Amino acid sequence: MRDALIDQARRLTAERYPEAWSVVLAGSVAAGRERAGSDLDLAVLLPDGHPTHRETLRHEGRLVEVFAHTLAGLAELRAFDAASRRVVIQQMYATGLVLLDRDGHAARLAADCRAELLAGPAPLGDERRDALRYALTDLLEDLGDTPDRLEALAIGTETVRSAADLLCDHHLAWIGTGKWFPRRLLAAAPDLGARLLDAHRALSETGDPAALLAAAAEVLDLAGGPLSAGYRRDWPTAARPAAPAPAPAGKA
Known part of the structure; x- marks a missing residue:
């Protein structure tokens, strides 16, 4: 089944993303844990000028999750994922199966993402x-x-x-x-x-x-023990809701 799903991912790539610089198949199929109803997870690196986006589509009856991005868009996604401590896109590149790699982009990204995963997140403040x-x-x-x-x-x-x-x-x-x-x-x-x-x-x-x-x-x-009495957290000024405007003269 895995080989058939990989072939399907290659067909989708050729049909929908002929201009792609790299395509990585991630998720359960890449990990060898695929089931009959498994979807295809694709990280697609596109040339500059294309929009960075996530799209769910159906190809040959199977659901496909596409994470499409330029190099600049991918850098933003990686920064967002690192800040959220979830590293979704890093996991895709670090452990995925490379279907297409022009100019070595996928190989370099995979190495960078593996190093990022290994380093771990910054400590919580x-x-x-x-x-x-x-x-x-x-x-x-x-x-x-x-x-x-x-x-x-x-x-x-x-x-x-x-x-x-x-x-x-x-x-x-x-x-x-x-x-x-x-x-x-x-x-x-x-x-x-x-x-x-x-x-x-x-x-x-x-x-x-x-x-x-x-x-x-x-x-x-x-983590430092229970925290209750004595805890204080100031609300950032920028996050406070704006005060209502005063009512015009003569109105409640």
Whole structure:
């Protein structure tokens, strides 16, 4: 099946992107984890003058996710992904299968992206880390106090997300969403990350939050401990909503 999907990706490339400088096939097909319904994920490098965009299309009955960009557009995408600590486009280039490479662009980008992934993200600043510590402290208080199972499940989901952010920051590791959430968490912290995920599953299956409270508290200790009373965060002036204009004379 994999060879057939690779051939299909090559046909799509020839039909829709004949001017491309490079094309990289990423995702489950490139990793050898394809299934019958797998889509095709393509990173397409285009000459200057083309728009950088993401497009979902259907080719020969199969969904295709296209990440198309110029070199300048790709630099912006990489900067955005690094700032968000998710590195989606870097993962595509670092681990993808090269279908087309004019002038060695794909090879150079793959090497750069592998180095970026290996280096890890910059540490969270104190303000962001404290905000996460405060949020997780509050979540743990609510999780241990609510008798409502639906509320506990909702709080538990937020607890795992906040704890994962702090734990990945502790290890200077990238984070992920969707299926990449557990993958990145387990890569960053195989033991404590697994306990967080198992505890969240136990909460959903049994309604017992004890394991999640313990695992998340351990993460909180690694990040500097609980933070509640005494926490202050000033609202940036530029982010404040504008004050309403005064009413004209004679009107309420």
